[in-house]
Amino acid sequence: MGGFRQSVAASVPALRRYARALTRDAEVADDLVQDTLVRALRSEHLFHGGELRSWLYTILTNLNRNRLRALARRPAMAAIEDNDAPDLAGPEAGGRDIERALAALADDQRSVLLLVVLEGLSYREVAEVQGVPIGTVMSRLARARMQIKDYLDGNRPPLRRVK
Amino acid sequence: MMERDVPVTADELHAYVDGVLPPDRRAAVEAWLAVHPNDAADVAQWRAQADAIRARYGAIASETVPERFDLDRLTRPRSSWRAIAATALIAAAIGAAAGWIAHGVSASPHPGFEQFSAEALNAHRLYIAEVRHPIEVGAGESHLLPWLSRRVGATLRAPNLEAYSLKLLGGRLLPGPNGPAALFMYETPAGERYTFYCSRANAPRTALRYNASGDTAAVLWVESEIGYVVSGPAARERLIEIAQSAYREMESRLPTRSTENEAMPRRGS
Numbered sequence: 001m002g003g004f005r006q007s008v009a010a011s012v013p014a015l016r017r018y019a020r021a022l023t024r025d026a027e028v029a030d031d032l033v034q035d036t037l038v039r040a041l042r043s044e045h046l047f048h049g050g051e052l053r054s055w056l057y058t059i060l061t062n063l064n065r066n067r068l069r070a071l072a073r074r075p076a077m078a079a080i081e082d083n084d085a086p087d088l089a090g091p092e093a094g095g096r097d098i099e100r101a102l103a104a105l106a107d108d109q110r111s112v113l114l115l116v117v118l119e120g121l122s123y124r125e126v127a128e129v130q131g132v133p134i135g136t137v138m139s140r141l142a143r144a145r146m147q148i149k150d151y152l153d154g155n156r157p158p159l160r161r162v163k
Numbered sequence: 164m165m166e167r168d169v170p171v172t173a174d175e176l177h178a179y180v181d182g183v184l185p186p187d188r189r190a191a192v193e194a195w196l197a198v199h200p201n202d203a204a205d206v207a208q209w210r211a212q213a214d215a216i217r218a219r220y221g222a223i224a225s226e227t228v229p230e231r232f233d234l235d236r237l238t239r240p241r242s243s244w245r246a247i248a249a250t251a252l253i254a255a256a257i258g259a260a261a262g263w264i265a266h267g268v269s270a271s272p273h274p275g276f277e278q279f280s281a282e283a284l285n286a287h288r289l290y291i292a293e294v295r296h297p298i299e300v301g302a303g304e305s306h307l308l309p310w311l312s313r314r315v316g317a318t319l320r321a322p323n324l325e326a327y328s329l330k331l332l333g334g335r336l337l338p339g340p341n342g343p344a345a346l347f348m349y350e351t352p353a354g355e356r357y358t359f360y361c362s363r364a365n366a367p368r369t370a371l372r373y374n375a376s377g378d379t380a381a382v383l384w385v386e387s388e389i390g391y392v393v394s395g396p397a398a399r400e401r402l403i404e405i406a407q408s409a410y411r412e413m414e415s416r417l418p419t420r421s422t423e424n425e426a427m428p429r430r431g432s
Contacts, residue, residue, distance in 0.1 A: 005234055012232050013224040021220040026296060027289070034231060041238050096299070098215040116181055117213040118220055123183070138174050145177075145209050 007052045008040055014053075014119060015060060021114050022064055024099055032067065036060040051125060058129045061111055068107065101151040109144035112137055171195040176202060180209045278340045280374065280383050283360040283392035286337050286346050288379060291356040298333035298348050307334055311345035311361075317389050319361050321347045322409040329357055329405070341365055357395035357402075359409060364390030371410060373403055382406035386413065 015036060019029035036059045040047075047055055102110050108130060115121045115129060123141075127134045171192050178184040179192045196203040230236065290297055300307045302321070312319045314336055321331050329349035337344045344362030351357075369385045380397035382405075383390065391413065393406040 009232075009234050012228050013226070016226070016228070016232075017220055017223040020223050021216065025289075027292060030229070030231070034237065037232060037234065038237055041234060098212070098219050101212075102216070113212075114216070117216050123178075138177065141177055142173060145205075145212060148212050149205070149208050 004044055004047070004052075005041070008037060008056065011053055011056050012037070015056060018057065018114060018119050019060060019064075021102065021118055022060075022111060024103060028067070032060055032063055035063050039063075051128075054121065054125045054128050057115060057119065057121065057125075058131075061129055064111075065107065097152060098148075101148040104151055105144050105147055109140045109147070112140040113144040113148075116141060171202075176206055177209070180206055180213065279362070279364050279366065279390050280381060280392060282337075282340050282344065282362075283358075283383070283390075284376065284379065284381055284394060286344070286360060287358045287381070287392075287394035290335070290346060290348060291358065297356070299335035301333040302331040304333070311336060314343040315345050315362060315389075316342065317361070317363075317387075319345055320412065322359065322412040324349055324357070324405060324408060326408065327401070327405050328352060337362075339363070355396055357393065357405065360390075360392040360394065362390055363388060366390065371403070371406060373399065373406075375399070384410060 012033065015033045016029065019032045019036075020026060023029045023032065036056060039059050040056055102113075105113070111130065112126055115126045116123070121129070123134055123137050127137045130137065169191065171188075175184060175188060175192055179189070184192060196206060300310065308319060308321065311334055321334065324331075328351045330351075332348045332350055334345055334347040337346055339362035341363040344360060347359040347361075349357045349359070364385045365388075366385045368387070369383075371382050371384045373382050374380060375397045378397050379394060380399065380402050381392050381394040382402055383392040384406075385391070391409070393402065393409055395402050395405070
């Protein structure tokens with residue numbers, strides 16, 4: 001009981017990080033997280049063990065899909081996708097470029113990439129979150145990475161912050 | 164025959180980058196990359212992407228968690244919270260649009276125009292509330308106007324509204340009803356925010372129109388297939404004055420240089 005709530009609370013920072021990267025909007029992101037928490041607490045009886053973290057990411061991912069549907073802003077992705085030439089570099093251009101490159105991805109691809117590299121989920125966990133086979137996760141991951149590469153290559157040299 | 168002779172798959176390259184490759188395949192992948200420069204370049208690029216993503220968003224998880232996420236608070240007034248939480252996102256977006264459209268029906272018969280103004284007002288409401296990230300590119304950055312002009316597909320300028328104590332903070336790119344839209348944000352010393360929205364409009368040329376919706380109001384017009392919307396607090400006289408000033412500046416078709424330069428000195432102030 002208390003353990004469940006504690007684990008949910010402990011996940012909030014990571015959920016906020018994921019939501020922010022997913023939506024690129026702090027307010028929308030925090031609304032999504034709040035909605036996720038409310039649902040998780042309400043559905044505690046539906047949670048039969050397993051990875052709590054994956055479960056929370058699943059709720060958040062689904063809520064975000066609903067949100068996009070509700071907004072029904074169809075040109076959003078296509079518009080940014082076509083040929084957004086990133087702008088001449090300033091010191092922060094790297095951060096903005098990766099933001100735009102992420103924005104140009106299809107939602108499922110962006111979600112896979114973020115869950116893997118930002119949230120550190122395993123491929124199997126990502127497959128659970130998205131409700132797809134692992135092969136689909138791998139192809140989404142590959143497509144996301146190639147598209148970001150194309151996006152960044154098309155316009156300027158690759159990111160500078162290679163460590 | 165060792166594992167390293169088994170051909171390396173694309174999935175393994177991803178697993179290698181993500182640190183989840185089984186240890187017994189590591190040597191094989193590294194040997195493969197040593198003789199496949201294209202794959203090695205991909206791997207380096209994917210790592211750089213991951214670094215950039217973590218650099219951009221990683222710190223968010225270290226922020227102090229705002230009180231609104233306190234679980235006890237979230238569950239206390241049960242029924243009302245559920246209703247609010249479940250509908251907050253949608254209501255915020257749709258409510259604004261619906262209210263606006265309902266309000267604008269009699270004034271503007273053109274359907275494309277209504278969606279256009281609803282989008283502009285939504286953007287205004289969403290971004291004026293942003294404390295930390297109201298804009299995407301600052302007014303001091305010289306590529307602000309060229310970038311947004313290129314994306315919207317028209318020569319844009321951010322009107323100089325200093326006469327109304329409005330300083331240009333910068334702008335951002337948004338999805339608009341008919342393609343990309345530009346949103347410029349202005350702020351008074353007291354923190355009141357106004358926005359100037361520009362995007363392609365499928366509507367005929369119009370005169371200036373004033374519309375209020377709650378505590379927010381907008382003045383909009385269409386010229387040469389570009390729609391312009393000035394939004395701000397619902398103080399009619401002032402908003403109309405500001406919009407007229409912006410309108411005149413758009414109409415004058417003067418080179419944008421002076422506007423840019425005057426709008427710039429924001430950084431240190």
